[in-house]
Amino acid sequence: MLPLCLAVIPWGILCGSLAIQNGFTALETQAMSLLVFAGSAQLVAIELIAGNTPLLTILFTTFIISSRHFLYGLAVRHKVIDQPLSWRLPVSFVLTDELFAFSHHPKAYRTKIRLIYALSAGFSFYIAWNLWTFIGIVAGTMLPDLTHLGLDFAIAATFIALVIPGVKSLASLVTVIVAGISATLFKSTGFELWLVSSALLAMSAGYFTARITAKKERNL
Incomplete structure (x- = not known):
């Protein structure tokens, strides 16, 4: 710390x-x-x-x-x-x-x-x-x-x-990228809920990426 x-x-x-x-x-x-x-x-x-x-x-x-x-x-x-x-x-x-x-x-x-x-x-x-x-x-x-x-x-x-x-997996990498891009876009447009919206969008993207990755691994 x-x-x-x-x-x-x-x-x-x-x-x-x-x-x-x-x-x-x-x-x-x-x-x-x-x-x-x-x-x-x-x-x-x-x-x-x-x-x-x-x-x-x-x-x-x-x-x-x-x-x-x-x-x-x-x-x-x-x-x-x-x-x-x-x-x-x-x-x-x-x-x-x-x-x-x-x-x-x-x-x-x-x-x-x-x-x-x-x-x-x-x-x-x-x-x-x-x-x-x-x-x-x-x-x-x-x-x-x-x-x-x-x-x-x-x-x-x-x-x-x-x-x-x-950032140790594809899902976390996608989460970070989506969070950064969406937060930048939302904030630049003056959207008041930019922080919450970008967080929810990034978490959703990371979640679905993790599910897709896990599904592909099970099929291998």
């Missing part, structure tokens, strides 16, 4: 500084990272709030952006369903993109030791995110607009690093 904690330094600094430069107080900015803990949703929400966007629009937009976490929850549900709620709640809070990428081991979350391991990894990222946000708050009061430095590319770079190692 440590490399990923370091990889989001530009992302966290951008989030903290952007909030300060849009009129948020230092307390409000830090509280957002402490309570929301969702980088892309925070960045979008900051700009929407600064633009006096209606509350319902802000809630709907951040809901759509964060909807992928519902899929994460479904994916690990069978591993934690037998655990007490006192364990499942903190796991759900720290189940970020980064932790989910490390959740595919068959025995993940199965035992108390593995739960402690997962929570340690998840909360280490939580601490790092809030630390980088704090640095961004300080930088936001001392430095000019950091958005022109291209720090937002850290978002794309982090997800590329998470996705590429998981």
Whole structure:
């Protein structure tokens, strides 16, 4: 998890500084990272709030952006369903993109030791995110607009690093390609549900590819 904690330094600094430069107080900015803990949703929400966007629009937009976490929850549900709620709640809070990428081991979350391991990894990222946000708050009061430095590319770079190692089959390759193309096309047209739609389309393509591949293997 440590490399990923370091990889989001530009992302966290951008989030903290952007909030300060849009009129948020230092307390409000830090509280957002402490309570929301969702980088892309925070960045979008900051700009929407600064633009006096209606509350319902802000809630709907951040809901759509964060909807992928519902899929994460479904994916690990069978591993934690037998655990007490006192364990499942903190796991759900720290189940970020980064932790989910490390959740595919068959025995993940199965035992108390593995739960402690997962929570340690998840909360280490939580601490790092809030630390980088704090640095961004300080930088936001001392430095000019950091958005022109291209720090937002850290978002794309982090997800590329998470996705590429998981491409180990034709089905996963098709999923990634369809997701990338459809997300680009949907977003360029201004389609508000671009994230959910591209995810569903990519998963469907990957699912049918896996079924076709499995059928061909059975016929050999």
